[in-house]
Amino acid sequence: MQTLTRQIEKELKVIGRFTEVWCSGHHHGGRQPVTVPGGTVTLQLCPDCAEFFAYAVQKRHTCPLEPEKPSCKKCPVHCYAPPQRAKVRQIMAWSGRRMILRGRLDYLWKYLF
């Protein structure tokens, strides 16, 4: 396996966390620990989500635009196949909302107590 740059590692952690939030909100049971490449973060993912995350990791490693890769949102290549691309967008939108909501609750909690 090739050496990870800090940037790749950071991106994989972000997508991993989003996938984990999605998984805990949609799937129940069968979750196993999955270590993010780089080894600093462990996620709890069901087999489907673990497979999706492995796909994302593999795509990130084979990105043809390294090292001047723009963020994936602006990327002209769109290396994900349509089903995975649809899934990642769904995960990012849903988990993003969940995280914002949670952030606000934390804020309220501190403010009120």
Ligand SMILES: [Zn+2]
């Ligand atoms: Zn899942």
